[in-house]
Amino acid sequence: MHRHDRSTEVLTQAVIRYAIERTRLDPPPLDGPRTAAELHAMVGTTISSRGMGGLEALRVFADVLAPACISVDHPRFWSFVPTAPTEAAILFDLVVGASAIYGGSWMEGAGAVFAENQALRWIADLAGFPPGAGGVFVPGGTYGNLSALTAARERWRGRTGDDRRAVIVCSSGAHSSLKSAAKVMDAEVVMVAADVAGRMTGAALRAAIADAPAAITERVCAIVATSGTTNAGVIDDLTAAADVAAELNAWFHVDGAYGAAALAAPSVRSQFIGVERADSLIVDPHKWLFAPYDCCALIYRDPLEARAALSQHAEYLDVLQADENEWNPSDFAFGLTRRARGLPFWFSLAAHGTAAYTDAIEASLTLTRETTALIATIPELEVVGEPELSVVMFRRLGWQPADYYAWSARLLADGTAFVTPTSWNGETILRLCFVNPRSTLDDVRETLATLG
Numbered sequence: 001m002h003r004h005d006r007s008t009e010v011l012t013q014a015v016i017r018y019a020i021e022r023t024r025l026d027p028p029p030l031d032g033p034r035t036a037a038e039l040h041a042m043v044g045t046t047i048s049s050r051g052m053g054g055l056e057a058l059r060v061f062a063d064v065l066a067p068a069c070i071s072v073d074h075p076r077f078w079s080f081v082p083t084a085p086t087e088a089a090i091l092f093d094l095v096v097g098a099s100a101i102y103g104g105s106w107m108e109g110a111g112a113v114f115a116e117n118q119a120l121r122w123i124a125d126l127a128g129f130p131p132g133a134g135g136v137f138v139p140g141g142t143y144g145n146l147s148a149l150t151a152a153r154e155r156w157r158g159r160t161g162d163d164r165r166a167v168i169v170c171s172s173g174a175h176s177s178l179k180s181a182a183k184v185m186d187a188e189v190v191m192v193a194a195d196v197a198g199r200m201t202g203a204a205l206r207a208a209i210a211d212a213p214a215a216i217t218e219r220v221c222a223i224v225a226t227s228g229t230t231n232a233g234v235i236d237d238l239t240a241a242a243d244v245a246a247e248l249n250a251w252f253h254v255d256g257a258y259g260a261a262a263l264a265a266p267s268v269r270s271q272f273i274g275v276e277r278a279d280s281l282i283v284d285p286h287k288w289l290f291a292p293y294d295c296c297a298l299i300y301r302d303p304l305e306a307r308a309a310l311s312q313h314a315e316y317l318d319v320l321q322a323d324e325n326e327w328n329p330s331d332f333a334f335g336l337t338r339r340a341r342g343l344p345f346w347f348s349l350a351a352h353g354t355a356a357y358t359d360a361i362e363a364s365l366t367l368t369r370e371t372t373a374l375i376a377t378i379p380e381l382e383v384v385g386e387p388e389l390s391v392v393m394f395r396r397l398g399w400q401p402a403d404y405y406a407w408s409a410r411l412l413a414d415g416t417a418f419v420t421p422t423s424w425n426g427e428t429i430l431r432l433c434f435v436n437p438r439s440t441l442d443d444v445r446e447t448l449a450t451l452g
């Protein structure tokens with residue numbers, strides 16, 4: 001099966017043709033899940049000692065398995081945070097897969113790491129980080145947050161010698177991955193109550209610190225601010241978070257997994273003031289920077305601090321560490337072997353130029369504003385909070401939670417759109433998250449028309 005012959009040639013053509021055709025579907029079918037029992041009835045057991053043949057496996061995937069996966073890049077997928085990879089990024093992902101690049105070390109992956117680092121530099125410059133900043137592409141924001149907070153904890157422990165549990169301060173509007181990271185690290189979380197808009201204000205952060213006993217505040221290793229909360233798309237008071245972190249001698253981490261893409265959007269850039277003071281920042285190119293899954297950019301102000309915390313050492317790895325000046329991506333995150341997962345993002349960015357990214361991000365911000373204005377004209381609907389980035393939350397007056405869930409399920413079953421309810425201060429409401437430049441106001445209008 002490692003030799004290229006006529007049948008692998010046929011398979012190659014078929015697989016490449018499938019990939020190209022899927023990439024060009026505009027729009028792709030929305031599709032939707034099936035139960036394991038249904039899938040089993042349709043495909044049976046696919047693994048056998050003799051194999052079913054590549055063309056048959058491809059047919060099973062194309063006819064049954066792929067349609068049982070929602071197309072997250074569908075222009076009417078507005079749940080959670082969608083994805084909208086460019087054609088260039090998707091196709092280059094195939095190239096990365098074909099190239100057997102080990103992205104963990106400079107020695108093995110110099111060319112790839114060099115390119116990834118230029119893409120990271122673009123983000124670092126948008127954030128206003130110093131020339132020495134740098135980092136690594138990791139699988140997702142969850143890994144990015146964990147790695148950054150581990151570096152924060154190690155710095156605190158190294159400075160204080162304190163062997164108690166570290167404390168991480170974040171907002172009740174922060175992403176669930178922060179609590180998950182704290183659990184993995186066996187750290188404690190101090191949760192600052194977000195304001196009615198879902199934002200962590202400087203006043204609330206200061207009050208939480210002032211109210212906490214010294215036994216807590218002296219263990220604070222990191223203050224985390226979110227620049228674009230997942231539910232509401234709002235940005236915490238980054239300047240206040242930076243100030244409080246400085247006062248406590250703590251690390252300042254900015255979780256921009258969803259929202260920091262908008263650093264490239266002039267119309268909202270001023271909302272991010274303070275991000276330039278962060279010790280670390282994450283942003284997921286697989287969310288609003290048009291890269292395929294999975295890709296999170298993790299950038300440190302001082303990468304050496306991260307390296308001290310996260311680098312792995314062993315007899316068989318020392319050869320990789322021989323040259324101090326070589327950039328080994330695996331030094332900067334939890335994990336060793338890595339796919340050069342920043343390359344599809346780099347390729348598309350290099351090919352299209354950063355101005356195209358700015359335009360594509362602004363398109364979603366414009367659609368957000370237009371949608372907010374449209375909702376204001378529909379009597380049964382009411383916007384909840386003023387959108388700051390590309391999330392619109394709104395309620396359907398008179399609806400109970402069951403109405404929202406039934407509507408959402410019907411919409412998906414019809415292949416119209418994918419909009420899941422969320423909850424906001426205990427109330428079930430609707431939420432649209434825009435990252436796809438192919439989504440239009442007509443898409444929104446037709447979808448909202450089904451709420452009558």
Ligand SMILES: *Cc1c(COP(=O)(O)O)cnc(C)c1O
Nearest residue numbers: 140141142175177230255257258
């Ligand atoms: C999506 C998200 C995460 C988690 O990122 P994954 O890539 O899903 O692991 C973390 N923080 C915020 C603010 C997010 O929106």
